[in-house]
Amino acid sequence: MTYAINNHFLVKRSIILLLFVLAIIAILSGCQSKKNKNTLILATTTSLNDTGILDVLISDFNKSYPKLKIKPVAVGTGEALAMGKKGNADILIVHSPEDEKKFIKDGFGVERIPLMYNYFVIVGPKTDPAKIRGKSTLLSFKSILNNNALFISRGDDSGTHKKELKIWDKAGTQPASIKNYLETGQGMAETLRIADQKQGYTLSDRGTYLYLKKTIDLADFTSSDSLLFNEYFVIKIDPKKFPKVNTDGASALIRYLKSKKAHEIIKKYGKDKVGEPLFFSSKW
Amino acid sequence: MVDFLNFLRENNIFEIISFSLKVSVTAIAITAIIGLPLATLIGLKQFKGKKLVVALINTGMGLPPVVVGLFVALLFWRSGILGWLGLIYTPTAIIIAQTIIAMPLILGITISGIQSVDDSLKKQILAIGASKIQYIITLWKEARLSIITAIIAGFGAVISEVGAVLIVGGNIKGETVVLTTAIVQETRKGHFDVALALGAILLFISFVINLTASLLQQKIRHE
Secondary structure (H helix, E strand, C coil): CCCCCCHHHHHHHHHHHHHHHHHHHHHHHHHHHHHHCCEEEEEECHHHHHHCHHHHHHHHHHHHCCCCEEEEEECCHHHHHHHHHHCCCCEEEECCHHHHHHHHHCCCEEEEEEEEEEECEEEECCCCCCCCCCCCHHHHHHHHHHCCCCEEECCCCCHHHHHHHHHHHHCCCCHHHCCCEEECCCCHHHHHHHHHHHCCEEEECHHHHHHHHHHCCCEECCCCCHHHEEEEEEEEECCCCCCCCCHHHHHHHHHHHCCHHHHHHHHHCCHHHHCCCCCEECCC | CHHHHHHHHHCCHHHHHHHHHHHHHHHHHHHHHHHHHHHHHHHHCCCCCHHHHHHHHHHHHCCCHHHHHHHHHHHHCCCCCCHHHCCCCCHHHHHHHHHHHHHHHHHHHHHHHHHCCCHHHHHHHHHCCCCHHHHHHHHHHHCHHHHHHHHHHHHHHHHCCCHHHHHHHCCCCCCCCCHHHHHHHHHHHCCHHHHHHHHHHHHHHHHHHHHHHHHHHHHHHCC
């Protein structure tokens, strides 16, 4: 069935409207492109971002550099490094020393600066079925393995996950051979919650654990030995390899993160929220 | 009540609500401006491959939104083809992703509505000498039940979507935080009170929209 109407009219109108909308988007993004030089994409870990310290540091940084808009994207160490390898981020703050060193060696990053550190914590059921209380990190992990106690892993390629795998490796085993092992594939808070519900052991970053302490029923078995050392590094992406990254912005942020002012903030952060500072400064 | 309002303000919830509504309403507006004429064209015109096009649109309705998000991000990442636009992690990127998500919905339902307008009525309108614009407007009036349903469905889909918005928007504080991504983040941080408040607000918005649509639809049915 055909109609007397000329359908070209509709086609024309649709095309005109489409072009109109595309023009608007182009104009909007034109404004964005100029802003590209004023945008800094910071890829970082969820555990660090969730503590809120980045927001405080960034807002202090913006007092001296109001024009630079920093976009912290919390994706996890593995993904942050992957983004860096594609040039999708301008600067990284992560915590996986071996991967970071390889990243620099492979030519993706040019500067690697220590920022702050704390210690991971081993948490688990108060009844301590694997009897790890008082034991070193290595012996604790071995105990968990030998007692077939339940262990919950992040399983998500994060810095925490990589640290956990490193400890298992030192203890002479792989997750595949551990009987009672669960991988959540999620962030630290979810993993802690699952560990709480199932009353299993897990490795956590200090910040998230302190925040959740009141709402979960897990005890802290940390021994503060060197195996649990957790240091965050800032990495600048190589501008020669990725000319599109905002290298001036990255340099400005790095200059700030080396400053005494930034480290004063780092040393105090957390006192009002959890009663103790969450981090120690790597510099001062 | 005052405590509740202070609670909302402290957690930037008003900002999050207004931003969420801003992007979703903009996305639906764009989808409607492009989609309604396009759907009318498809609905009215007979062309080769029409059945395929309609089938594709209907398939698009079931497209997982997070996949759309991933695809849009691949385009807009610095390494992507459209990376030079600098759109990744911006409200514009969210609007674009939401438009793509809502488009098959609005197209599909509107096409169906246009096609169900009585053929003899269409002929009548033309017979009394209506201009092209008058014809279209009358058609849209006849199919208004479907059109309203389409727009509401589209809005509902995008306001409650979380995967695509997270990937293309980055959930950046003060910039691209919407209700759904805020709920994920607050839950992850263990702030259940904030997460529940956000959830309640999202439900409320959804309810109000749907109630309005329902009332409109009932009114139209009984005319």
